[in-house]
Amino acid sequence: MKIVALAGGVGGARLADGLAQCLPSSQPSSPALPPFAGEGSLTVIVNTGDDFDLWGLRVCPDLDTVMYTLAGIGNPQTGWGIEGDTFEALEMLRRLGEDAWFRVGDRDLAIDLRRTQLLREGKRLTQVTDLLCRSLGVAPNIHILPMTDAQVATLVEADEGTLAFQDYFVRRAWQPVIRRVRFRGIERARPPVEVNTALDDADLVVLCPSNPFVSIDPILSLADVRDQLRGLRTLAVSPIIGGQAVKGPAAKMFRELGQEPTALAVARRYADFLDGFVIDRADANQQGDIERMNMRVLVTDTLMRDRADRARLARETLDFARTIPA
Amino acid sequence: MKIVALAGGVGGARLADGLAQCLPSSQPSSPALPPFAGEGSLTVIVNTGDDFDLWGLRVCPDLDTVMYTLAGIGNPQTGWGIEGDTFEALEMLRRLGEDAWFRVGDRDLAIDLRRTQLLREGKRLTQVTDLLCRSLGVAPNIHILPMTDAQVATLVEADEGTLAFQDYFVRRAWQPVIRRVRFRGIERARPPVEVNTALDDADLVVLCPSNPFVSIDPILSLADVRDQLRGLRTLAVSPIIGGQAVKGPAAKMFRELGQEPTALAVARRYADFLDGFVIDRADANQQGDIERMNMRVLVTDTLMRDRADRARLARETLDFARTIPA
Secondary structure, eight states: OEEEEEEOSHHHHHHHHHHHHTSTTSOOSSTTSOOOSSOOEEEEEEOOTTOEEETTEEEOHHHHHHHHHHTTOBOTTTSSSBTTOOOHHHHHHHHTTOOOOSOOOHHHHHHHHHHHHHHHTTOOHHHHHHHHHHHHTOOTTEEEEESOSSOOEEEEEETTEEEEHHIIIIITTTOSOEEEEEEETTTTOOOOHHHHHHHHHOSEEEEOSOOIIIIIHHHHTSTTHHHHHHTSOEEEEOSEETTEESSSSHHHHHHHTTSOOOHHHHHHHTTTTOSEEEEEGGGGGGHHHHHTTTOEEEEEOOOOOSHHHHHHHHHHHHHHHHTSOO | OEEEEEEOSHHHHHHHHHHHHTSTTSOOSSTTSOOOSSOOEEEEEEOOTTOEEETTEEEOHHHHHHHHHHTTOBOTTTSSSBTTOOOHHHHHHHHTTOOOOSOOOHHHHHHHHHHHHHHHTTOOHHHHHHHHHHHHTOOTTEEEEESOSSOOEEEEEETTEEEEHHIIIIITTTOSOEEEEEEETTTTOOOOHHHHHHHHHOSEEEEOSOOIIIIIHHHHTSTTHHHHHHTSOEEEEOSEETTEESSSSHHHHHHHTTSOOOHHHHHHHTTTTOSEEEEEGGGGGGHHHHHTTTOEEEEEOOOOOSHHHHHHHHHHHHHHHHTSOO
16 A cells, blocks of 8 residues: 655654554554555655755754654654754854754754755755655655755745744744735745655555644645645545644634634645545534535544554554545 | 964964963963963964865864864863764764764854854855854954965875865874875965954964964965065974974874974974074974074973963963064
């Protein structure tokens, strides 16, 4: 089974890790969960709208979060960054008068340095990411792809003006009230050929429980991606549970854009291509409304507290996929 | 008294620290050594022929060694790097397959990042270095100047071919046999106006005990510098003691270029402009030969084991300078 996942940062990385645990060559997180039968691969297409330049380096927060998580070196407490990383360089940059609000660790910095160097040498971000994945020990049947090799910048139009995404998300801790989100450069950007090929070959596409506005939308806004999804077996796992986002501003964004933050509201955004939707038991009352949009619904526990939760949710999602005709 | 010092890395930084300790506003290293009387400033003109690009960053080893030493954050064991620095980024770069032979620490890396960013913004290396010095707490009456804002690269023509300086010095641990040293770009390079002004205003110029071939020669090879020194009161402290270099390849280089490594041989290189030469007691037998080159000689203990040694040698050098007519 060839699985393609669409992901942003922490939440996306968690389900991607669950899907990775279901691949035949991986170790299951618990003896109670046997490996997914048969051959398999996982390709994670990751949002790059968050990417930005920091001290002359190209920083790709979502790509790194997915990469570190699937390499098994992610920080389980924060969900982002490298476990056990130190912040000596950042402290020195502060001493040099830098407003170092983006928490980049020393090992993290090494990744950014190497990436920037490889990009300057003319490699595409897709190639660079693959090289980094192989060096960090991501399994050979797992591929992490940036949604595009072009530079796309997510901009948040807020009550206080237009903010670059990390400025909104990290420096301002997503407190400004948003009016609109847009993706600068999206019209000219194309997915890399590797993304189109992965989608062409996919047996199943899973939209991870990532922020619909700033993680999934950038990917769906790329030329042809949404059209390509219409021809594929596509599921999503809701990032909204009981009216709340597990992490980040998704629920707050729904409200500021004039909608109730519900699983149903998420499903509506994907109704034109989605075949199945996985929602939490807390949202079981929305099952009927979602099914009326011509998609099947799986109701289960969608909160991922630990690695075993990730594997269980992934397995249930894969089993659910089998019930949906290709 | 306005003192200008010419310096390379570790040895140069040590004497520069001694001179800094003699400035009126500085604390003496020992209560037995009262501060140098009167107003004073120290300007250290530093070799940049060692500078190179590493992972896209501009690295200036000698400038950093002098800067860290005079900011009081240098590593006293190695003489280079920052005391207590960690190497997490370097270890990660190794994991990424990089041949990380240049030992850059995490805090060190922050300096390189900030420098590279400021250079990309269009600031001159002289301005960048001054900003870094102020942030790191170098005293206001101490100025550290790169010998040039242009890029000059020291190349070592060795038995095995031409090597970039750090390749020879660090990666090959100065084991290749040298035939010639040259400075790529030196013809087009000019000292920054700050260097010419500092020399114009200098009451005394001190050549620190740095490698004559790869630390002092690049500075002296810059347009007008050597001519400017001929009109100034100029002293040197020998980097050779008893036929040995305290640190680095100076003695080996003398031999490979067909000369005995002696204080006398060092003095000969500077005979056209030097007024006084400070040699070690181990080389007292060369005093007569050196004096015959029309320079005065001070014989003393020139090995700097600790900070008190640096201050003592600097004080003796300054007292010696007073005996030489301006």
